[in-house]
Amino acid sequence: MKILTLMFAFIVVIQLSACNTMRGVGKDVERSGEAIQKSTN
Numbered sequence: 001m002k003i004l005t006l007m008f009a010f011i012v013v014i015q016l017s018a019c020n021t022m023r024g025v026g027k028d029v030e031r032s033g034e035a036i037q038k039s040t041n
Helices: 002-018 022-040
Strands: none
Touching: 002 022
């Protein structure tokens, strides 16, 4: 489970660094939140 969490965090960091606009950051954060919610269910 810890490996999955670390991989997810790594992917989030890469996605945030790849964003070109604040709108893109907002979408990435929203998708990350949705992924966290799905993984906890």
